[in-house]
Amino acid sequence: MRQENSAILAFDQGTTSSRAILFSADGSMLGVSQREFEQIFPADGLVEHRASDIWQSVLQVGREMVAKAASLGLTITAAGIANQRETTLIWDRKTGDVVYNAIVWQDRRTSTHCKTLSDEGHLQNVRQATGLVLDPYFSATKIAWILDNVDGLRPRAERGELCFGTVDSFLIWQMTGGVRHVTDATNASRTSLYNIRNGMWDADLCHLFDVPMAMLAEVQDSAGYFGDCRADVFGQAFPICGVAGDQHAATIGQACFTKGSIKSTYGTGCFMLANTAQDCLLSENNLLSTIAYQINGQVTYGLEGSIFISGAVIQWLRDGIGLLSTAAQSEALAASLCDNDGVYMVPALTGLGAPHWSPSARGAIYGLTRDTGPAHFARAALESVAFQTYDLIEAMRADGIAPSGLKVDGGMADNNFLMQFMADILELQVDRPALTETTALGAAILAMLGSGQTTTLEQTASLWKLETSFQPHLDRSKRETLLAGWQTAIKRTLLDCC
Numbered sequence: 061m062r063q064e065n066s067a068i069l070a071f072d073q074g075t076t077s078s079r080a081i082l083f084s085a086d087g088s089m090l091g092v093s094q095r096e097f098e099q100i101f102p103a104d105g106l107v108e109h110r111a112s113d114i115w116q117s118v119l120q121v122g123r124e125m126v127a128k129a130a131s132l133g134l135t136i137t138a139a140g141i142a143n144q145r146e147t148t149l150i151w152d153r154k155t156g157d158v159v160y161n162a163i164v165w166q167d168r169r170t171s172t173h174c175k176t177l178s179d180e181g182h183l184q185n186v187r188q189a190t191g192l193v194l195d196p197y198f199s200a201t202k203i204a205w206i207l208d209n210v211d212g213l214r215p216r217a218e219r220g221e222l223c224f225g226t227v228d229s230f231l232i233w234q235m236t237g238g239v240r241h242v243t244d245a246t247n248a249s250r251t252s253l254y255n256i257r258n259g260m261w262d263a264d265l266c267h268l269f270d271v272p273m274a275m276l277a278e279v280q281d282s283a284g285y286f287g288d289c290r291a292d293v294f295g296q297a298f299p300i301c302g303v304a305g306d307q308h309a310a311t312i313g314q315a316c317f318t319k320g321s322i323k324s325t326y327g328t329g330c331f332m333l334a335n336t337a338q339d340c341l342l343s344e345n346n347l348l349s350t351i352a353y354q355i356n357g358q359v360t361y362g363l364e365g366s367i368f369i370s371g372a373v374i375q376w377l378r379d380g381i382g383l384l385s386t387a388a389q390s391e392a393l394a395a396s397l398c399d400n401d402g403v404y405m406v407p408a409l410t411g412l413g414a415p416h417w418s419p420s421a422r423g424a425i426y427g428l429t430r431d432t433g434p435a436h437f438a439r440a441a442l443e444s445v446a447f448q449t450y451d452l453i454e455a456m457r458a459d460g461i462a463p464s465g466l467k468v469d470g471g472m473a474d475n476n477f478l479m480q481f482m483a484d485i486l487e488l489q490v491d492r493p494a495l496t497e498t499t500a501l502g503a504a505i506l507a508m509l510g511s512g513q514t515t516t517l518e519q520t521a522s523l524w525k526l527e528t529s530f531q532p533h534l535d536r537s538k539r540e541t542l543l544a545g546w547q548t549a550i551k552r553t554l555l556d557c558c
């Protein structure tokens with residue numbers, strides 16, 4: 061039951077920043093705090109985070125929102141966590157000391173390991189059990205790499221002295237003072253160690269990837285009791301009652317509760333997820349089967365397409381080569397041109413995800429001339445996000461999902477140029493909600509459900525409100541020309557990496 065003067069605290073721990081958002085009991089956003097943290101690139105294809113940077117950023121934003129609640133006379137009755145998925149941490153079960161930097165989902169260091177497993181014929185068994193492909197993206201080979209590359213870790217892991225966790229598990233461990241080593245089914249489903257059909261850690265998969273089962277967390281529903289956050293962490297004690305990987309939380313925040321409903325989130329990467337209800341579809345077009353969410357022991361499955369680089373390409377234009385002073389500047393630059401003038405960018409900065417799954421692919425720009433300027437780079441970067449989304453939509457159509465529209469969220473959803481170009485290229489209505497912080501909203505909804513402040517997900521559907529619908533209006537022949545140029549760019553990029 062909802063209490064008077066209550067609030068929900070939602071954590072959205074992402075790849076480049078951590079956010080805490082305060083919600084009222086009716087789902088209204090009352091405050092937000094965000095902190096970016098350092099990205100570490102030890103070598104080509106390697107991406108790491110310091111665990112202390114993740115935790116300190118969460119501490120800062122959480123404390124600000126707890127203070128905000130107090131200033132409004134509100135008491136936080138529950139918290140929810142949404143997190144970057146697949147990112148891998150290992151820590152000492154007694155001391156909590158992290159034994160190696162977090163290896164980020166974008167990291168490609170285990171490409172050879174994954175290829176070896178595929179060459180040995182393990183792909184189909186892994187796909188059947190997990191819904192995933194053999195790719196460095198997922199956690200299992202990251203765990204094995206840490207155990208095999210840090211002296212003394214493997215025997216410690218086999219003795220049960222170490223914990224593995226995705227970021228949600230790590231945060232819960234920190235918030236509860238090491239009392240709880242838990243995760244939810246959505247995060248477990250992204251490790252390559254969890255059988256999404258029987259809902260259990262899979263001993264055969266753990267043996268295949270050489271990961272001791274003693275390291276693994278207890279798996280729970282996405283809504284329920286995960287532990288009590290201690291008062292000395294943020295300044296107030298409260299229960300953690302909702303957990304989901306960020307894309308799964310966004311699916312809930314976008315009210316995609318019916319079979320066939322689709323959302324696409326544009327943050328560091330782009331992740332499209334279609335609700336397939338109780339059907340665990342095995343894609344024939346290189347998409348992923350996953351657990352969309354699990355409530356009261358009932359699994360709702362999803363079909364997902366994962367793009368590794370979307371918002372990160374704009375961040376690269378800003379921070380990597382200094383072409384932009386702010387990310388928002390990309391919209392005006394792109395709109396200043398009436399055409400892309402044949403310039404295409406394939407942003408394979410950390411390989412290509414679905415539907416290509418080429419970890420060795422690298423970014424490329426085609427069609428440069430002496431007339432090419434910063435506006436062309438900005439436009440090509442934004443257009444690449446829409447083109448990659450088109451590839452995912454086409455793969456979903458081939459797998460039997462026929463979208464009537466697309467719900468969008470994430471930071472890039474605020475870019476009107478991109479959203480209109482998306483509608484034109486997809487030939488679909490693109491709906492942007494009034495609240496684009498749908499990942500945090502989904503975490504808050506799970507916390508409400510897990511703490512008994514609402515009884516069903518369907519009751520929360522009214523929290524989703526439309527802000528803008530983008531309708532397609534591009535001439536069909538122009539659209540076909542643009543898509544043909546994109547397909548040529550993709551083929552050339554894939555050819556170059558082979």
